[in-house]
Structures are given as structure tokens and as C-alpha cells.
Amino acid sequence: MKKWSLVLLVVAAVMPASALAQHSSKAAEAKPADSSSQTVAPKAVTISGQVSEDEKTLVGDDDSIWVVSNPSVLAGHRGQQVSVKCEVHSGKNEIHVFSVKMSLHEVKYVSKSGDSAFRR
Numbered sequence: 001m002k003k004w005s006l007v008l009l010v011v012a013a014v015m016p017a018s019a020l021a022q023h024s025s026k027a028a029e030a031k032p033a034d035s036s037s038q039t040v041a042p043k044a045v046t047i048s049g050q051v052s053e054d055e056k057t058l059v060g061d062d063d064s065i066w067v068v069s070n071p072s073v074l075a076g077h078r079g080q081q082v083s084v085k086c087e088v089h090s091g092k093n094e095i096h097v098f099s100v101k102m103s104l105h106e107v108k109y110v111s112k113s114g115d116s117a118f119r120r
Contacts, residue, residue, distance in 0.1 A: 042087045047095065048103055049084075051077045058084065058095065066095045073097045 049060040055078050056071040068074060069089075074082075074097065081103040086095040 044085050044098060045088055046083055046085050047088075048082070050081050051079060053078055058082075064093075066093060069094050069096045073100060077102075 047058065047060055047066065049058045049064075049066070051058055051074050055074045056068055058066045058068060058074070060066060066088075074084075077100060083101045083103050084095070084097045085099045085101075086097045088095055
């Protein structure tokens with residue numbers, strides 16, 4: 001008899017706690033997310049390409065054209081191959097440039113096994 005009364009006491013104590021836990025998780029799911037509290041900072045990405053002649057656009061290595069929102073950063077890099085660290089606004093195909101680095105092209109030498117250098 002004592003065993004059953006102890007079991008009933010434990011069940012009576014656990015039931016309200018589990019019901020409360022289920023209720024609070026459903027309330028959190030139903031609560032609408034406040035967009036002002038969830039601000040996500042845009043990531044900075046690196047894009048390589050050539051600066052246009054008017055220094056207002058960047059033509060990427062994959063032939064994508066990006067309009068630069070702050071073209072004063074690209075001043076003096078007309079027609080040069082650069083890598084820019086920027087924030088991308090893909091809806092408008094626009095970038096905001098943070099920093100500019102000159103890209104150095106490596107010269108790659110290609111040889112064929114049929115060339116005269118490999119003949120004996």
C-alpha cells in the first residue's frame with residue numbers, strides 16, 4: 001500500500017511539470033519573431049576582377065558586373081586587376097568596397113612532351 005501511494009505521489013508531482021514544459025515551448029514557437037531584435041550583419045566577401053575605365057564598376061573574373069557604391073575607393077586603379085573586400089547587395093548587383101588590393105598574375109609556363117626541349 002505504501003508503494004502505491006509513493007508512486008501516485010511521484011506521478012502527481014511529475015505531470016504538472018511536464019505539462020508546463022510543453023506549454024512554454026509551444027508558446028515560444030507561436031510567438032512572432034521581432035525583426036528589429038534580429039539584425040544580421042552582412043558578411044564581407046572578396047571579389048577579384050578588373051576595374052572599369054570610369055572606375056565606377058568592377059568586372060569580376062566570372063564576367064559579372066558589379067556597380068561600386070563608393071567609387072572613390074577605386075580611384076587610381078583604372079583598368080587594373082584587383083581583389084576587393086566588400087559587402088554585396090545582390091538584388092541591385094551593387095557592392096560597397098572596404099579595401100582594395102592589387103592582384104599579381106602569375107606567369108604559367110606550359111610545355112608539351114613533343115616540344116624540342118624534351119627530344120633527344
